[in-house]
Amino acid sequence: MKKLxxxxxxxxxxxxxxxxxxxxxxxxxxxxxxxxKSIRLAISRGDAPVELxxxxxxxxxxxxxxxxxxxxxxxxxLYAEGYVVQSSLAGAPLIGFSTQGAQINTLILAKTPKP
Numbered sequence: 089m090k091k092l093x094x095x096x097x098x099x100x101x102x103x104x105x106x107x108x109x110x111x112x113x114x115x116x117x118x119x120x121x122x123x124x125k126s127i128r129l130a131i132s133r134g135d136a137p138v139e140l141x142x143x144x145x146x147x148x149x150x151x152x153x154x155x156x157x158x159x160x161x162x163x164x165x166l167y168a169e170g171y172v173v174q175s176s177l178a179g180a181p182l183i184g185f186s187t188q189g190a191q192i193n194t195l196i197l198a199k200t201p202k203p
Contacts, residue, residue: 114199116171118162123190127155129162171197 121128122145129141141162145155179192 115174116166116197118166118195118197120159120193120195121190122193125151127159131162131166166197170199172200174198 116134117132119130119132121130124146125144127143127145129139129143131139131141133139141158143155143158143162144151145158146152173195175196177194177196179194
């Protein structure tokens, strides 16, 4: 009888939510440093190395459009991986010699549960 309870318990654990045995982080943080001529993204996925992406931005309509297109491509990739924006944090403009007119914004994305 003990073996039966043990087997039923094991089967219940295997059929339950994956939340008990997840190795990778289901939450990622995307920090965006927006400058006059570029957008730098830092994507952190838990223990994995931070992914750095630089996108041309501003200065002309062509570059401004390229910045929007670059951001759209990065977010589309994250959405395709199953991530959804959970929160956004707007930063204040930075003041300093190398960061004149720059602003840091943060997006917090989480994986959506599978149906």
